[in-house]
Amino acid sequence: MKINITVNGTSHDGEVEPRTLLVHYLREHLALTGTNIGCDTSSCGACTVHLNGESVKSCTILAVQADGTKIVTIEGLSKDGEMHPMQQAFMENHGLQCGYCTPGMVMAAIGLLNENPNPTESDVRQGLEGNLCRCTGYHNIVKSVLAAANK
């Protein structure tokens, strides 16, 4: 099926099988491998991207459902060689270790602050409950998001 998706500001015309998930389209058709796959049950959130400005797990929607939308992936966050404030906050607060959940976590965290610019610690923990991390114990992830909110 033919689709058109704007990814990180660039319009892409594509031809996909109906069963192709958005995450596979991003990784395999566009070679945007920053969006990771961590599970097969939509539990881990490693594949979180923004669809028309909202966080979505890109393994839960088909590429054809994203036809005509605007997608932002982790590769689309930096501007003029500067990391997004959320990426910077993760770096400054050691909010990542192996980095595999990180792209999804950063996208979810930005989505969280878009909805709630001044979250409490508890808001952050609740807001990120769809994103799993096995390395950090979340302590420094929460710290990173709160630091980004205060910037």
Added chain:
Amino acid sequence: MTMTEVRPNTVIGTRLLRREDPALLTGEAKFTNDLNIPGALHLAVLRSPHAHAKIKSINTKAATALPGVVAVYTGADLKSMWAGPMPCAWPVTADMKAPQHFPLAIDTVNYVGDGVAAILATSETASRDALDLIEVEYEVLKPVVDLEEAMTDNVIVHDELGTNKSYTWNLKIEATEGCVEEAFANAAFTVSERYVQQRLLPMAMETRAVAAVPQPFGGDITIYSSTQIPHILKVMTALTIGIPEHQVRVIAPSVGGGFGSKLNVYAEELLCVGLARKHNVPVRWVEERSENAQATIHGRGQVQYIELAADKNGKLTAVRVRIIGDMGAYLQLVTPGIPLLGAFLYAGVYDIPHAYDFSCTGVFTTLTPTDAYRGAGRPEATYAIETAMDALARKMGIDPFDLRKRNFIQKEQFPYTAFSGLTYDSGNHLAAAEKAADMADYAAVRSRQAIQNVPSATKRLGIGMTSYFEMCGLAPSRVLASLNYGAGGWEAATVRILPTAKVQVVTGTSPHGQGHETSWAMIASEKLGIPAEDIDVLHSDTAIAPLGLDTYGSRSLPVGGVAIAGACDKVIDKAKLIAAHQLECSAEDLEFAGGVFSVKGSPDRNMPLAAIAFQAFTAHNLPDGLEPNLEAQYTYDPPNFSWPFGTHICVLEIDIETGQVEILKYVAVDDCGVQINPLIVEGQVHGGIIQGLAQALFEEAIYDEDGNLKTSTLAEYLVPAASDVPSLTTDFTVTPSPTNQLGVKGIGEAGTIGAASTVMNAVIDALSGLGVTHMDMPASPHHVWLAIKAASSAS
């Protein structure tokens, strides 16, 4: 901080931000499955749906006919491809029984997930679609799911072995023969406890992935794998497939967590390599999460019986331990040795006489093989001694902190030669425990508890603690020899100063989240006086870093980091000869500080290392006979394990109507000696604690009676989310290790080792007023309810 030694470090000890982060934060980092490998065929593995069955027949016709499918192989088809069975590098006893284990089962499957057939196809989708088209006829056999049932040999997993018992390993140390028995006979107090270490799924966020890329001519092959052990994988692949070792190159790209689960040589790695060679094209494979749950090793899996004997003051007089260790269906790389890594730690941090009796029997079951999972044997041991200490305190009617104080090894006793003959390098348990108690407001919580936990209380307050020792920094090669381990425990490093005074540090460690690039550059910077940003760290590619024993067992810093310091010393020694030659003085007259050699007493006669690097490169004016260039390799074999320690305390509340456990405070005081980068140390502690806490509260690999894993997805297996766990209060004491020049100890596993018993002691403490004295992990609402019910029917 308690500093027993002040070091004039300038880089070491700073919170330098990680150089690894920008690539990981922007999506630039490449994990194995991100690599673009033109022309690669995709491997899919058909897995057994039965825990135990004979393969009667396999029909691959329909699968082979599917468009995109290139070939389908059964275990019998590939038998001749293997030079030997899959490796187990740790035959713990001379008479250990080990079944032959091949990447695909040949006639019998022994767990759900055991490989039965391999499909190669031109796309991942085609390879997976073909799985459904393979018809396998099985004769189903009885499964062996329960450990104690396995011990009876009523049903035998591997007929050819004649028993499910792989080995029994004993460590009995008595000052005089029979003194353990005597101690128990004469004890004022004894406790006898049974604990179950439930199986855990490591669940690294990146599942495993492999790509094997053959060279079209000459037989060389490059293996990309999401592994912790590129060097060990290289040797084992060469041996198992029969490829000359020098023709194998292993690269571990960015690796998304390991926790021990990628410390292995896996069937899919060997299948990719073997089939890539057979077809002479690249072959790649990526694991699905549910495959990861079944076909990547599991952790823990023990039944523990521990008995303590104590005198009237609560001073321990003997420890007796019996372990049944669940090997699973096969012995993976170090499966049988995992319980042994804890064997020396069942007396914990306590000063006990030579009266220790440990025995472990490893048994086969028809479940996924077990192997190293964060802590590997040591969390299990720490859990047993620390929960048994609480049981002893309850029996004596004294505070568990008080009991610990009566038994701690005192700081004056270090270095302390233990009953086992091992020497604990340095420690100060009382200081760490008192600091943790202050931070947790221990006395105040006890007072509050006395008021809150009245008989009618539905919300009950509990406080629990653990004081631990971690035996890590694996390991002195001679000690490994005495344990029958199949390799050494050294680590190698090369330090190379380039003509422009930039530096390459080459390490045999293989990071997967620990920030080695940052920390190793800091070590070299401190030693050489060259800024960390001018130092590159190369790793995880056996062509670039040919010597190494990789990353596991909290060894990277106390072995690999110390190797880097040693290589720097060798480079400095050589540079000193050049400086002496050019400054026309003797080398003994030179001192080196801040990257500059200067003549003692005449600091204006000096030469910076940067200038010497260029001189060493041009070789125009070197001392006679000295080789050009500044490069040194150093291999460090540690004289001892490193012994981090600390105390963790958890305060929690349990709603006995819902069974819900709410953690109010978690305090950790850890001591890993000198810290290279406290930012990274804290991160390791945080992550470790949550993994240990997750064993205590959430995680459990659950099997049904037929041997089916019921928790094979992240929807069923409860890896905690941010909303499930608390913020942590961490602090440190600093007791340098005297056994290495950096004064460092490992920290990768400490959090996990301390956390599970800390939480469970608090859980039992909260419910002790209801008569609860025992609960199996995890302390889920269901288990809390069962424990309360059992206690009330007993009273």
